[in-house]
Amino acid sequence: MTTLQHRSRNRTPLALMYIGAGLTVIAALFPFIDQSTTKVLADHVHASYPTYRPGAIDAAVTAYLAILSTIGVLGLFGWLGTIWAARVGKRWAPWLAIGLLATATCIAIAALTVQDTSGDVGLAPLLGWLQVLPCIPGLAAVALWRRAR
Template identity: 75%
Template sequence: MYVGAGLTVVAAVYPLIDRSVLADHIKAGYPAYGSGAIDSAVTAYLAILSTIGVLGLLGWLGTAWAARAGKRWARPLAAGLLAIAVCVAVAGLTVRDTSGDVGLAPLPGWLQVLPCVAGLAAVVLWRRTE
């Protein structure tokens, strides 16, 4: 689960480090946008991706705590959080904006999938520790 938490941090931090990925994607979809409008759109995406990252990290840490504490609801929690994460990742990869292109740049979108892979492994390989 800690690998998934780490991947969640990577997915959340990468766009903050390399804002140009989002800016270039927005500029390609909306060539008439000025730098102010592009910066505003990038800031909005960064806020959304950061919020998703924080919520994802809290989910990973909460599930790890529940599993370590032997809570019976830990596995259903992990499965439910995985389902939510998959929906968010699929939305990031497929939702189109008014330009006709996907709204989220492909690289940050695919980075959202990485924690889902770790989540799938955690749910499938789950074993109760006693």
């Protein structure tokens, strides 16, 4: 019976990691969806730099899209690597998860707080908070993983 309980406790962090990977994909894709619909990022750049012409705003949005998609791809690789390490039972998997969580948390904090030359935060707050979203299941997975050992 204890083996069954131990196995189910180990599945919860793994399920949380899959949720985190899904949220990372959403956070990476949302700016592209935003670009063709609500234009939160473009409006934020325009509000921060009212004298920018449309071409300059488009260039800034393109730069942010490149940065956010790179972060998303790297984050997804991090999730998939951690999931693989956890599934095959690598002893260093929890340390990988902790390291990636610390890195992701630093990136999310930077996305929320780094100021642009205009004095406003560089990234639109909605997109900054989307960078925080995958950290939540990551934190829960690490906490439960450490407790399950």
